[in-house]
Amino acid sequence: MRRTLILLPLVLGSTACTTNHWYKGNTHTHTLWSDGDGAPELVAQWYVEHGYDFLVLSDHNILSNTDRWFPVVDAPNSRLTSERVDDLIARYGPDHVQTREVDGKRQMRLHTLDELRAQYEKKGQFLFIQGEEITDHFNNAPVHLNGMNLVDLIKPRGGASVRDVIQNDIDAVIEHGHEHNRPTLAHVNHPNFGWGLTIDDIAHIRGENFFEVYNGHRSVNNYGDKTHPGTEQMWDAALTQRLTELDLGPLFGLATDDAHNHYQLPEGHSNPGRGWIMVRARSLDAESILDAMHRGDFYASSGVTLNKIESDPHKLTIHIDAEPGVAYTTRFVGTRLKADANGDGQPDLGDVGEVLDETMSNPATYEFAGDELYVRAVIISSKPHPNPFAKGDHQMAWVQPIMVAATTR
Ligand SMILES: [Zn+2]
Ligand SMILES: [Zn+2]
Numbered sequence: 001m002r003r004t005l006i007l008l009p010l011v012l013g014s015t016a017c018t019t020n021h022w023y024k025g026n027t028h029t030h031t032l033w034s035d036g037d038g039a040p041e042l043v044a045q046w047y048v049e050h051g052y053d054f055l056v057l058s059d060h061n062i063l064s065n066t067d068r069w070f071p072v073v074d075a076p077n078s079r080l081t082s083e084r085v086d087d088l089i090a091r092y093g094p095d096h097v098q099t100r101e102v103d104g105k106r107q108m109r110l111h112t113l114d115e116l117r118a119q120y121e122k123k124g125q126f127l128f129i130q131g132e133e134i135t136d137h138f139n140n141a142p143v144h145l146n147g148m149n150l151v152d153l154i155k156p157r158g159g160a161s162v163r164d165v166i167q168n169d170i171d172a173v174i175e176h177g178h179e180h181n182r183p184t185l186a187h188v189n190h191p192n193f194g195w196g197l198t199i200d201d202i203a204h205i206r207g208e209n210f211f212e213v214y215n216g217h218r219s220v221n222n223y224g225d226k227t228h229p230g231t232e233q234m235w236d237a238a239l240t241q242r243l244t245e246l247d248l249g250p251l252f253g254l255a256t257d258d259a260h261n262h263y264q265l266p267e268g269h270s271n272p273g274r275g276w277i278m279v280r281a282r283s284l285d286a287e288s289i290l291d292a293m294h295r296g297d298f299y300a301s302s303g304v305t306l307n308k309i310e311s312d313p314h315k316l317t318i319h320i321d322a323e324p325g326v327a328y329t330t331r332f333v334g335t336r337l338k339a340d341a342n343g344d345g346q347p348d349l350g351d352v353g354e355v356l357d358e359t360m361s362n363p364a365t366y367e368f369a370g371d372e373l374y375v376r377a378v379i380i381s382s383k384p385h386p387n388p389f390a391k392g393d394h395q396m397a398w399v400q401p402i403m404v405a406a407t408t409r
Contacts, residue, residue, distance in 0.1 A: 019282065020280045020281060020282055020292075020297075021280070021281065021282075021283075021284075022278045022279070022280055023053040023054060023278070023279050023280075023281055023284055023289065024051060024052050024053050024054075024276055024277075024278055025052060025053055025054035025055065025056070025129075025276060025277055025278075025279060025289065026047060026052060026055055026056065026256055026257050026259075026272070026275075026276045026277075027056040027058065027129075027131065027146055027148060027187065027254060027256055027277065028056065028058050028133065028146055028189065028212070028215070028254075028256035028257060028258045029043060029047075029055070029056070029057060029058060029256075029257050029258065029259045029272060030043075030057075030058070030059055030060070030133075030258070030259060030260045031043045031057055031059060031064070031110075032070050032079060032080060032110055033057070033059040033062055033064045033068065033110055034059035034060040034061070034062055034133075035059075035060060035260060036059070036079075036259065036260045036261075036262065037079040037080075037260065037261055037262055037263055037264075038262030038263070039080075039084075039088055039108075039110065039111065040057060040064060040110060040111050040112075040113075040116055041088075041092065041096075041111050041115075041116060041119060041120075042088065042091070042262060043057065043259070043262055043272070044057070044116050044119070044120050044128075045120070046262065046272050046273075047272065048120050048126055050272075050273060052126070052276070053125070053126060053127065053284055054126070054127040054128070054129060054284065054289060055126075055127075055128055055129070056128075056129045056130075056131035056146065056148055057113065057116075057128070057131065058131045058132055058133040058146045059132065059133060060132075060133050060135040060144075061132065061133070061134065061135050061153070061155070061156060062132065062153065063113070063130065063132055063150065063152065063153050064110065064111070064112050064113045064116075065112050065113060065114070065152075066112070067109070068109070068110045069100065069102075069107035069108065069109050069110070070107060070108050070109075070110055071105060071106070071107055072085055072099065072105075072106040072107060072108055080108060082106075084263070085097060085099060085106075085108055088108075113128060113130055116128060123284075124283070124284050125284070126284075127284050127285065127286070127289075129148050129149050129286045129289065129290075130148075130149060130150050130151070131146055131147055131148045131149070131150060132146070132147050132150055132153065132154060133145070133146050133189065134146070134147055134154055134156050134169045134172070134173070134186075135156060136156035136157070136158060136165050136169055137165070137196075138158075138159065138160075138161060138162045138164070138165045140194065141162050141194060141195075141196035141197070142193055142194045142196045143162060143165045143166055143169065143196060143197070144188075144189040144190065144193070145166065145169050145170065145173075145186050145187060145188045145189055146186065146187050146189060147169075147172075147173040147176065147184060147185075147186050148173075148184060148185040148186070148187075148286075148290065149177075149182060149183060149184050149185065149286045149290060150173075150176060150184065151176070151180045151182070154169075154172045154173060154176055155172075156169060157169055157171075157172055162196065162197060162198070162201050163200070163201050163204055166188060166197070166201060166204075166205060167204070167205070167206060167207075169186070170186045170188075170205060170206070170207055170208050171207065173185070173186040173208070174186070174207050174208070182286075182287075183286070183287055183290040183291065183294075184290070185208065185210065185290045185293060185294070186208045186210065187208070187210035187211060187212065187254055188202065188205060188210065188211040188212070189211075189212050189215065189256075189258070190212055190215040190217065190220035190221075190222075190258065191211060191212070191231060191234055192220055192221035192222065192224060192228060192230075192231060192234075193215075193217075193219060193220045193221065195221070195228055199229065199233075199234050199237040199238050199241070200241075202234055202235075202238040202251065203237070203238035203239075203241040203242050203246060203248070203251075204246065204248070205248070205251070206248060209242075209248070209249060209250055209251050209252055210251070210252050210253075210254060210293070211231075211235070211238075211251060211252075211253060211254070212231070212253070212254050212255070212256055212258075213231045213232060213235055213253030213254065213255065213300060213398055214231065214253075214254075214255035214256070214274075214275045214300060214302055214389070214396075214398070215255075215256055215257075215258045215275065215389075216255075216256065216257045216258055216259065216270060216271070216273075216274025216275045216302075216389050217257075217258035217259075217260065217270040217389075218269065218270050218389070219270075220258070222389060222390070223390065231253075232333075232353070232378070233353060235251065235253055235353075235376075236333065236335065236352050236353025237352050237353065238251050239251050239335070239373075239374055239376075239401055240335045240349065240352050240353070240373060243373050243374060243403065244349070244373070250296060250374065250400070250401050250403060251401070252293070252296050252298070252400050252401075253300050253398050253400065254277050254300050255274075255275030255276055255277060255300035255301055255302055255398065256275050256276070256277075257270075257271070257272050257273065257274050257275055257276070258270060259271055259272040259273075259274075271387055273387060274302060274385070274387060274388070274389055275300065275301065275302045275389075276300075276301055276302075277293075277298050277299065277300050277301070278298060278299055278301055278305070278306070279292045279293055279297065279298040280292055280297045280298060281297070296400045296401075298400065299397055299398060299399050299400060300397065300398040301395075301396070301397045301398075302385055302389075302393070302395055302396045302397075303381060303383065303385055303386075303394075303395025303396065303397075304320065304328065304379045304380075304381050304395050304396055304397035305320075305321040305397070306318060306319060306320055306321060306379070306397055306399070307319040307320070307321045308363075309399055311402045313368070314367060314368055315365055315366060315367045315368060316332070316365070316366045316368070316375055316377065316399075316402050317363050317364070317365045317366075318330060318363060318364045318365075318377055318379065318399060319362070319363045320362045320363070320364070320379060320397075322362055323383070326381055326382055326383050327360060327381070327382040328360065328362060328364075328379055328380070328381055328382070329358060329359075329360055329379070329380045329382075330358065330359050330360070330361075330362075330364035330377055330378070330379045330380075331355055331357075331358045331377065331378045331379075331380070332355070332356045332357045332358070332364075332366040332375055332376075332377050333353055333354065333355055333356065333375070333376050333377070333378060334353075334354060334356050334372040334373065334374050334375040334376065334401075334404070335349060335350060335351070335352050335353060335354060335372070335373045335374065336349070336350035336351075336354065336356075336369075336371045336372055336373070337349065337350070337371050337372075337373055337405055338350050338371070349373075350371075356372065356375065364377070364379070368404045370404065370405060371404075371405055372404040372405060373403070373404065373405055374401040374402060374403050374404060375401065375402050375404055376398070376399055376400065376401040376402070377398075377399040378396060378397070378398055378399070379396060379397040379398075379399070380394050380395075380396050381394050381395040381396065382394065383395050
């Protein structure tokens, strides 16, 4: 059924789109609307004040567009205490915080996305994209994915297997986009949370091609364990399958916070600020951001900033925005196609996710040999992450794969 080698250069950066800008965003975080501990305005304010350009508040199976009152409870582990209500009043003024008593119990009204927009959104400076963490499962396996730029709530669709659940929920987001005549995007979250998803599950995603290579929540097992691959290994294996036997095209990686804890900073919890994406878009609006992401014109970061990512049919060059006194190691990773050794007339595969080269130069350049199915890059800073996912983490960036030699039927 296959296969001729063709060159499919994906050109990012430089000359063609000089009017594009880098926008910093987090597409995954939680508030009191579901299981986060921060009032939505408090969560939003953190991102506004920390240099983000856009934010997706992605609560579990809910949009913040209804009249919702949250119980104020003074007890251990309560997510909304009188002290926190007082803190909100002190920050925003008494008119901003509405409380009431129902059957002798105090409640606080949660602010809606429309109210947050009125408070924080500013054209060209800060943007909210409405989103939801579609929170589904198959038996004991959690299946979570984020839908972005939604108009109304999407209910998890379930399915007959993990793979089926993922696809049904992705299809729901795609259909939502068609129905409302707007761009949407779905990204598959934390594949190793509850060891829910396998490489095969990620590889078979159709219609969308995004997953979280880095998620800042403490329970998501980004690095795998003795019997499970880490998310980077999953990325390489899934990419290799997608670009050969499945013929499904690239898979792009995101970094997100998945923050739930907005009070207990900085250690030991799932805090904001651990991971984000930098998107190179025409302007700061949902359509441009999603369009750039669908082109793969973004990178994931947990602290390393890049000035420019350039590729042409011969090489990939990464310009790092270097901080003084900090060293950067750039690792180029890919899977090679080898000469046909078994005589079936088709190229064989080299090691999946091989480190093709490593350099400490800036810019960091990798010249394609031409036999790489894809090449992606990881940049590792010598600077420790200030609030790491795991002890000992350094700041990093993940550059999206460039398809060098792909196969076609
Ligand atoms: Zn989740
Ligand atoms: Zn989440």
